[in-house]
Amino acid sequence: MIHPHRRRFAALATGILLVAGLSLAAPASAATAASSAAASQTPLVVNARWGGHPTFDRIVIDLQGYVPPVTVTPVAQLVYDGSGKPVPLAGKYFLEIRLNPAAAHDDAGNNVYHGPKLQKINLPKLKGIAMTGDYEGYVTFGAAFDTIPYYRAYTLHSPERFVVDISHVNR
Known part of the structure; x- marks a missing residue:
């Protein structure tokens, strides 16, 4: 049986990693979208x-x-x-x-x-x-x-x- 404190810690750690991953992914995808928009604009x-x-x-x-x-x-x-x-x-x-x-x-x-x-x-x-x-x-x-x-x-x-x-x- 998993101790309740460990379960809470695991859930908290998973949430932090998930949020960190999303925040790191957002600027990268935003940068990609911005560079795609710049490349599609007529020079x-x-x-x-x-x-x-x-x-x-x-x-x-x-x-x-x-x-x-x-x-x-x-x-x-x-x-x-x-x-x-x-x-x-x-x-x-x-x-x-x-x-x-x-x-x-x-x-x-x-x-x-x-x-x-x-x-x-x-x-x-x-x-x-x-x-x-x-x-x-x-x-x-x-x-x-x-x-x-x-x-x-x-x-x-x-x-x-x-x-x-x-x-x-x-x-």
């Missing part, structure tokens, strides 16, 4: 910038949230999404940079993108950049070059950004 494109370096030119697209899948595609001509009108950037070669899912506006329709819409640039390779679309979950940029661009594209974190490095001969 916002807030800026595009560029810079010249001794052996490469760089394009950086800054984001809030996470870096979504991005495609970088050589195209014969840059056009604005939706209208199909040509983008007035001088060049013989072009890259289209397309982020999806992404937006350059918030849920209320307010613009959150603060970078250039159309910018002539005079770097060794990069001659111009344009934001060519923010439509139905896609944000698109175009980059112009005088010669074939040999590039490397990758993601950097903290802060979140997508980078395209275009190689050139050191001048």
